[in-house]
Amino acid sequence: MSAAVLLSGVTKTFGATRAVDHLDLVVPRGAVYGFIGPNGAGKTTTIRMMMSIIFPDAGKLSVLDHASALDAKDRIGYLPEERGVYRKMRVGAFLTYLGRLKGISEGDLPGRVRRGLERVGLGDCEGKRCEELSKGMQQKVQFLAAIMHEPDLLILDEPFSGLDPVSARTLRLLVHEEHQRGATILFSTHVMPHAEELCDHVVMMHRGKKVLDDPLSTIRRQYDPRAIRFEPLDRDADLSPLAALPEVERVSQSDGGCEILLVNGTNPASAIPRLASAVPAARIEIARPRLEDVFIRIVTGGSDAADTESLRTQLQAGAEPKAVPV
Amino acid sequence: MKKILLVAVREFTATVFTRAFVLGLMLTPAIGAIGATLVPRMMARSAPVQGQIAVVDPTGAVGGELADALSADRITGRRADQARQALIQAPESVRQVAGSDGGRAARFALGSVPQLTVVQRPPDTDPQQEKAWLTDDQAAPRRLALVVIHPNAAVPSGGVYGNYDLYVPQNLDDRLENEIYQGLREAIINARIKARSLDRATIEGLVRVGRVASITVTKNNERRTVTGFNQLLPAAFAALLFIGVMTGGQALLTSTVEEKSSRVIEILLSAVSPMELLAGKLLGQMTVSLLALAFYVGLGLALLVSFAMFGLFNPWLLVYLVIFFLIAYFVIGAMMLTVGSVVNDMREAQSMMMPIMLLIMAPWLFWIPISREPNSTFSTIVSFIPPVNAFAMLLRMTSNTPPPWWQVWTSIAIGVASVVAVLWCAAKVFRIGLLMYGKPPDFATMIRWIRAA
Numbered sequence: 001m002s003a004a005v006l007l008s009g010v011t012k013t014f015g016a017t018r019a020v021d022h023l024d025l026v027v028p029r030g031a032v033y034g035f036i037g038p039n040g041a042g043k044t045t046t047i048r049m050m051m052s053i054i055f056p057d058a059g060k061l062s063v064l065d066h067a068s069a070l071d072a073k074d075r076i077g078y079l080p081e082e083r084g085v086y087r088k089m090r091v092g093a094f095l096t097y098l099g100r101l102k103g104i105s106e107g108d109l110p111g112r113v114r115r116g117l118e119r120v121g122l123g124d125c126e127g128k129r130c131e132e133l134s135k136g137m138q139q140k141v142q143f144l145a146a147i148m149h150e151p152d153l154l155i156l157d158e159p160f161s162g163l164d165p166v167s168a169r170t171l172r173l174l175v176h177e178e179h180q181r182g183a184t185i186l187f188s189t190h191v192m193p194h195a196e197e198l199c200d201h202v203v204m205m206h207r208g209k210k211v212l213d214d215p216l217s218t219i220r221r222q223y224d225p226r227a228i229r230f231e232p233l234d235r236d237a238d239l240s241p242l243a244a245l246p247e248v249e250r251v252s253q254s255d256g257g258c259e260i261l262l263v264n265g266t267n268p269a270s271a272i273p274r275l276a277s278a279v280p281a282a283r284i285e286i287a288r289p290r291l292e293d294v295f296i297r298i299v300t301g302g303s304d305a306a307d308t309e310s311l312r313t314q315l316q317a318g319a320e321p322k323a324v325p326v
Numbered sequence: 327m328k329k330i331l332l333v334a335v336r337e338f339t340a341t342v343f344t345r346a347f348v349l350g351l352m353l354t355p356a357i358g359a360i361g362a363t364l365v366p367r368m369m370a371r372s373a374p375v376q377g378q379i380a381v382v383d384p385t386g387a388v389g390g391e392l393a394d395a396l397s398a399d400r401i402t403g404r405r406a407d408q409a410r411q412a413l414i415q416a417p418e419s420v421r422q423v424a425g426s427d428g429g430r431a432a433r434f435a436l437g438s439v440p441q442l443t444v445v446q447r448p449p450d451t452d453p454q455q456e457k458a459w460l461t462d463d464q465a466a467p468r469r470l471a472l473v474v475i476h477p478n479a480a481v482p483s484g485g486v487y488g489n490y491d492l493y494v495p496q497n498l499d500d501r502l503e504n505e506i507y508q509g510l511r512e513a514i515i516n517a518r519i520k521a522r523s524l525d526r527a528t529i530e531g532l533v534r535v536g537r538v539a540s541i542t543v544t545k546n547n548e549r550r551t552v553t554g555f556n557q558l559l560p561a562a563f564a565a566l567l568f569i570g571v572m573t574g575g576q577a578l579l580t581s582t583v584e585e586k587s588s589r590v591i592e593i594l595l596s597a598v599s600p601m602e603l604l605a606g607k608l609l610g611q612m613t614v615s616l617l618a619l620a621f622y623v624g625l626g627l628a629l630l631v632s633f634a635m636f637g638l639f640n641p642w643l644l645v646y647l648v649i650f651f652l653i654a655y656f657v658i659g660a661m662m663l664t665v666g667s668v669v670n671d672m673r674e675a676q677s678m679m680m681p682i683m684l685l686i687m688a689p690w691l692f693w694i695p696i697s698r699e700p701n702s703t704f705s706t707i708v709s710f711i712p713p714v715n716a717f718a719m720l721l722r723m724t725s726n727t728p729p730p731w732w733q734v735w736t737s738i739a740i741g742v743a744s745v746v747a748v749l750w751c752a753a754k755v756f757r758i759g760l761l762m763y764g765k766p767p768d769f770a771t772m773i774r775w776i777r778a779a
Contacts, residue, residue: 051759053595070599078596082763084589089340100332103595146592 002065004029004153004184005050012045019045021208027186029152032179033198034216035188035290041205043188044081047157050186051078061166064153077151077183081144081158085130085305091117092126095148102149106167116148120170136167141212143171147178154178156187160194172198192291192314204295211298223294227287231257233280242277247271259287330392334613335430341577341614351618354569355356355625374438375502377468384449385636387521388490391513392473393444400512401439401505411537440502442470442509453491460495470498471506480517559639560697560724563647563687564717566622570651571686574615575662578607582666583675591760600757608659615655623647631759646723646734652663653741654716659684660752661744667759669766678766689717699726707736712744751776 012020020042027033035043048054049061053068055086061161064072086094095113104112117123120140122133130138139162147154156175160168179185189195195202202219204212214222226249232239239258243251248271250261262271268286276284341347379396383389394400447456453474460472476488490510494503519526541696584589594603609774623644631640661682669675691716695706699721709718709729717724717736754776759767 048761051596052599053592073597073599078593080589080596082589082592082761084593086585086590087588097332097336098593098597101329101594142593146596189492232714237562 006062008060010056032185032199034195034202036195037205038190043210068165075152077146077154078155079146086130153184223289226262228260229285229287231283233282330606334610337610375440377470378443378445379471380445381473382447382451383475384405384477385480387517388475390448391516395509395512396442398439521665541643543779560721563720563724570615570619571654571658573618574611576656578611579662579666650716652718656745656750657713660748664752688714696721
């Protein structure tokens, strides 16, 4: 089966800034792809090029077997990062208008609008003006506008930004349902846990370049952790014996315990008994690799600890990290 | 094409089915109707001016005549006479509205008849002392003028008639001063006639040749000539064009700014291309403008019919109004869309609108020179320069001496070319500007976008 999205050597420059640099990407049909990276990594620019809202300076692009998304717009659902509603328009009229633009037949439209609103818990809001809805409710309406025409490809740019936990959960369920229906999902986020939770394949962007493009399972295997989470039996116990062990590279304090980074090449299974004998433990576990850690490791090459912490802080704040020597 | 029409329909309904649009549409005729009915009544109720006019008359013959000539009866008579002359070529219905004796029109134009008292001073009065009398602005009744009659005003000296000197206080109403001039003229003429022992009625009979209403003859019929209509028509058409362009242009700007500031634009762009969006918006607001235009034209035609003046109007001018409206609308509308696409809010839009507003207002500066000389070199050149050519050519076409057809169609061709060029540039800026937030681009940046896109 052909790919839902295919990018080859796609490049886009704004003034002196190269937003996307020779990007190659294949998104197979039916996949759930997470497009991750900090703000400014080039995710939104890439998505806008996929949507033919802007056009690449170089490279080739194919969406649902069309050279331009303009030819397949009615089969694509798109939730942009910068999204809003017509404030004075009624919710039902807004969805009807977008449904018409997406090619839904007049006969189907009223039913789809009504069912869609009920599906997201806004069944009683059809006659309300959009400005009367809360921000979270408006986001649900926007999401509904993106999926109402049952697209083959659903592109979501930072879909969870600004949502409260309950609304985010509703949205995750809807994304899952769309995937079950058979839609290919591509979503971008700078919040790594969202990607870990939803997608089966991850593409990482950094400064316009793709730095990782693998299934989540492969990433977990490949970036086998050297980190152990350690919680001492006595909360006031002296942890310095842990740092003195030859298998341990670094010990850093965390809530109620510490995180131990093992020396490269150390087998965690053999290290765990030695750690437990050095300091009596209430809990010892191998830390699962987080995408955030993988990203930082790729970008920094695991070099300087200070740079790593700085990068992590910036990543969690959603900002573009400052230059880090790789 | 279907998506363009869908965008156009939304633009139309979102603009037209609002209270603001309906009120805006009704406001101009409502103001006109209120002005036409209430203002004359209110003016008629204004208290007449009362005051004194001092006369130093060494001839002894003019002062008494002046008191008669400035009496309320004589002023009313002179005004009615003037109104009859002015209305002689107005349509019958207008004459009826103005009143059979022209008195109603005169009252509206000149206000209430003033109550003037002529105070005669001794013949040897020093005019300098009387000037001090004139400058007392606290005096009651008001002191309105000092007239010093020349000694030879009624009887010539050395074969030459003298005149008079008129002194007035500051801020005297021009209309009142004019009444005094006319009264003085009548008084001095009467004094001269009496000095020669002549009969005024005989002389008036000799010199009076009444003005008649001319008859306009065409190939098909002939009718009483109506003047004034041809002066009003260009202004009316220019106003219609202005209203049409501003209605659509302003709505294009605000709807684009709203879509951008509310961040709905990218959702729209996921369903339609920027070009479809641009075309749909232009088309939608064009129909809004045409609706407003049709409303005002309909109202104007209804007025013409009710005043039995429809025959004076060439219906083909409406066809050219639509053609030149479309040219002006697409040029100005595309500019408005461009501004709307590159700004973040209306405050930023206002500062970028200045050059466009100057372009829209420019025809009003040209209105008088073009109306006076529709075929001068200036008028001809302006009617070929876009985007003001639409306004200028329409002014010329509705004037007494319309331009030759080759000029009309050359202007239309230039207009169409300018529409294509402006739309081409606007589309390029629109496409990029829609997704740009932050500081609006300067003119040089937009030029770069046009060249690069």
